[in-house]
Amino acid sequence: MVELKTDTSIDAMHAAGRVVGQALTAVRDAADVGVSLLELDEVARGVLREAGATSPFLGYRPSFAPTPFPAVICASVNDAIVHGIPTAYRLRDGDLVSIDCGAVLDGWAGDSALSFTVGRPIPADLRLIETADRALAAGIEAAVVGNRIGDIAHAVGSVCRAAGYGIPDGFGGHGIGRAMHEDPPVPNEGRPGRGLRLRHGMVLAIEPMVIGGGGDGYHEAPDGWTLRTNDGSRAAHAEHTVAITETGPRVLTARSLRVG
Numbered sequence: 001m002v003e004l005k006t007d008t009s010i011d012a013m014h015a016a017g018r019v020v021g022q023a024l025t026a027v028r029d030a031a032d033v034g035v036s037l038l039e040l041d042e043v044a045r046g047v048l049r050e051a052g053a054t055s056p057f058l059g060y061r062p063s064f065a066p067t068p069f070p071a072v073i074c075a076s077v078n079d080a081i082v083h084g085i086p087t088a089y090r091l092r093d094g095d096l097v098s099i100d101c102g103a104v105l106d107g108w109a110g111d112s113a114l115s116f117t118v119g120r121p122i123p124a125d126l127r128l129i130e131t132a133d134r135a136l137a138a139g140i141e142a143a144v145v146g147n148r149i150g151d152i153a154h155a156v157g158s159v160c161r162a163a164g165y166g167i168p169d170g171f172g173g174h175g176i177g178r179a180m181h182e183d184p185p186v187p188n189e190g191r192p193g194r195g196l197r198l199r200h201g202m203v204l205a206i207e208p209m210v211i212g213g214g215g216d217g218y219h220e221a222p223d224g225w226t227l228r229t230n231d232g233s234r235a236a237h238a239e240h241t242v243a244i245t246e247t248g249p250r251v252l253t254a255r256s257l258r259v260g
């Protein structure tokens with residue numbers, strides 16, 4: 001069932017989304033060559049704690065997972081697409097990092113992700129990240145009253161495919177509210193004009209994932225969480241929580257621009 005949120009609830013979700021944006025900005029600023037993924041998780045924990053928010057990731061255990069998730073961010077490096085568990089791994093020159101973070105504030109959830117490089121970037125990685133960001137922007141642009149879920153899926157998928165990238169089938173966006181994952185699913189590829197009609201008050205997490213090698217194949221790492229590309233190529237991920245309103249899409253997890 002898809003729950004429509006009141007404007008007051010959307011405002012409350014915006015407050016949760018701001019905390020997510022702050023956490024992601026802090027993690028990105030802290031990330032550098034030699035910094036460990038566990039240290040980045042600590043940075044995000046500090047932001048959530050300071051804001052009085054809790055993590056919907058910590059202890060999360062969906063049916064596929066062998067263990068409760070142990071962190072407040074997912075940190076997926078290079079060929080890891082999503083769901084990477086932060087470890088003692090220290091970032092290396094040229095790594096491509098995807099960070100996913102959520103927060104729950106006053107009972108409402110926010111969910112967002114970004115990808116970036118540390119050290120000297122590989123040009124192909126910058127193009128991959130830029131494409132994920134552009135696919136997200138296209139998805140948000142399609143998130144308007146009267147459109148359908150398929151229009152968002154098509155907008156996201158078209159950008160990724162036009163750039164020659166793969167899309168991991170079976171993972172994508174979702175409704176969000178008091179729970180991090182609600183109906184409806186928001187696939188990263190689909191046919192325009194199909195699926196549920198978008199209405200004022202729907203709140204969706206839109207989250208393109210792109211595989212640089214062009215194939216769609218992925219597998220689960222031995223930790224039971226991390227999804228990696230089958231061809232070893234790098235992947236990027238971008239996500240925002242977006243409310244559909246009569247006056248257009250409202251991004252609830254927007255981040256302040258990074259200086260420098």
Ligand code: MG
Pocket residue numbers: 100101111112113207239
């Ligand atoms: Mg997320």
Ligand code: MG
Pocket residue numbers: 111112173174205207239
């Ligand atoms: Mg999500």
